[in-house]
Amino acid sequence: MSEVLAENPVLSYLRQDRLPHIWCPGCGIGTTVNCFARALKESGLDMNKVVVVSGIGCTGRVAGYMNLDSFHTTHGRPIPFATGLKLANPELKVVVYSGDGDLSAIGGNHFVHAARRNMDIMVVCVTNFTYGMTGGQVAPTTPIGATQTTMPYGNFENPFNLPFLADACGAVYVARWTVFHVRQLARAMKEGLAKKGFVFIEALAPCPTLYSRRNKLGDGVDQLKYYKEKSAIKNGADTKEAALSFQGDIIVGKFVDRERPTWLDAMNRHYSNVFQGKYRPYGQPYGVSNAKD
Amino acid sequence: MSDSEPAKKGKGAVFVQAEICKGCSYCIEFCPTHSLEFSQEFNSKGYHYPVLAKPEACSGCDLCGLYCPDFAIFGVRIKEPVKKP
Numbered sequence: 078m079s080e081v082l083a084e085n086p087v088l089s090y091l092r093q094d095r096l097p098h099i100w101c102p103g104c105g106i107g108t109t110v111n112c113f114a115r116a117l118k119e120s121g122l123d124m125n126k127v128v129v130v131s132g133i134g135c136t137g138r139v140a141g142y143m144n145l146d147s148f149h150t151t152h153g154r155p156i157p158f159a160t161g162l163k164l165a166n167p168e169l170k171v172v173v174y175s176g177d178g179d180l181s182a183i184g185g186n187h188f189v190h191a192a193r194r195n196m197d198i199m200v201v202c203v204t205n206f207t208y209g210m211t212g213g214q215v216a217p218t219t220p221i222g223a224t225q226t227t228m229p230y231g232n233f234e235n236p237f238n239l240p241f242l243a244d245a246c247g248a249v250y251v252a253r254w255t256v257f258h259v260r261q262l263a264r265a266m267k268e269g270l271a272k273k274g275f276v277f278i279e280a281l282a283p284c285p286t287l288y289s290r291r292n293k294l295g296d297g298v299d300q301l302k303y304y305k306e307k308s309a310i311k312n313g314a315d316t317k318e319a320a321l322s323f324q325g326d327i328i329v330g331k332f333v334d335r336e337r338p339t340w341l342d343a344m345n346r347h348y349s350n351v352f353q354g355k356y357r358p359y360g361q362p363y364g365v366s367n368a369k370d
Numbered sequence: 371m372s373d374s375e376p377a378k379k380g381k382g383a384v385f386v387q388a389e390i391c392k393g394c395s396y397c398i399e400f401c402p403t404h405s406l407e408f409s410q411e412f413n414s415k416g417y418h419y420p421v422l423a424k425p426e427a428c429s430g431c432d433l434c435g436l437y438c439p440d441f442a443i444f445g446v447r448i449k450e451p452v453k454k455p
Binding site for chain 1: 385387389390392393394395396399400415417432433435436437438439440441444
């Protein structure tokens with residue numbers, strides 16, 4: 078057997094001194110980070126120009142583990158922070174990496190408006206159907222019938238269908254994958270990193286400690302088996318039909334991939350029309366220089 | 371390629387960093403060639419970590435590395451044996 082160099086391909090994208098991470102055994106967030114690191118590796122982007130912004134929660138810890146410029150914002154505010162970052166320095170590729178509660182409940186309004194404006198950021202939402210860090214409260218994505226600490230007799234609130242919400246608000250790229258679909262998730266993240274505009278990728282992940290345990294669904298690996306069994310890949314499916322039910326069928330795939338002018342492009346075009354030559358367009362994304370002017 | 375060509379033995383290997391493994395069994399469950407299983411030993415946190423039980427079956431596809439939430443395992447393909455210097 079020939080000698081091979083033992084170097085994990087993703088370790089250079091992580092702050093190795095902080096490993097092992099705090100996520101529970103069987104938690105899917107680590108797998109999404111693994112996919113993200115591989116997507117970064119394949120994207121060919123300059124790692125000095127990629128920024129990860131996270132909110133609060135289990136998934137909010139991602140910012141602390143990526144070996145990139147990163148910021149751990151207040152609860153629900155990763156998108157406003159990322160918007161500011163992107164507008165202040167349009168050369169950056171800004172990735173918001175947060176959980177479903179952080180993005181769709183506490184930061185729900187920011188999410189809606191960033192998608193409406195087509196702000197040039199990529200949002201990775203790790204959906205585990207609960208608030209893991211604070212003890213398993215009902216989240217806006219908790220399916221009807223699931224038991225949580227604040228819904229001990231089962232949830233009766235209608236959950237969000239996040240791909241539908243993002244699609245309706247105008248996101249240019251909407252995809253949903255589960256932690257079982259690692260290769261597809263990594264490919265979607267790679268496509269999202271290359272895409273200009275508001276990119277929304279939902280990654281369904283098991284929470285074995287709170288969601289699965291409260292609902293007697295077994296371990297993390299049992300949830301992955303459920304994803305494997307019940308998910309159907311439907312690329313280009315109508316996001317309206319992608320709603321989730323408790324342990325029911327899951328529609329995964331790349332739902333939306335379209336072109337719309339980003340907020341910066343729309344602003345530059347509008348003011349160029351209004352002010353003609355007096356207006357100097359602001360910012361060029363991804364390191365394209367203004368050498369022509 | 372014809373089917374008669376025999377499968378090459380031992381095309382891959384895995385590297386396990388046992389100390390950061392949390393024993394979630396993702397790699398063991400989803401290994402396409404079922405070549406991993408739990409160790410008999412514990413790591414210092416008390417988890418059983420994966421070991422390559424069937425080295426001849428491993429293809430080095432690195433799917434275990436992609437599934438691992440703890441960045442504790444990865445697979446590599448072994449190139450054709452090179453001549454020893």
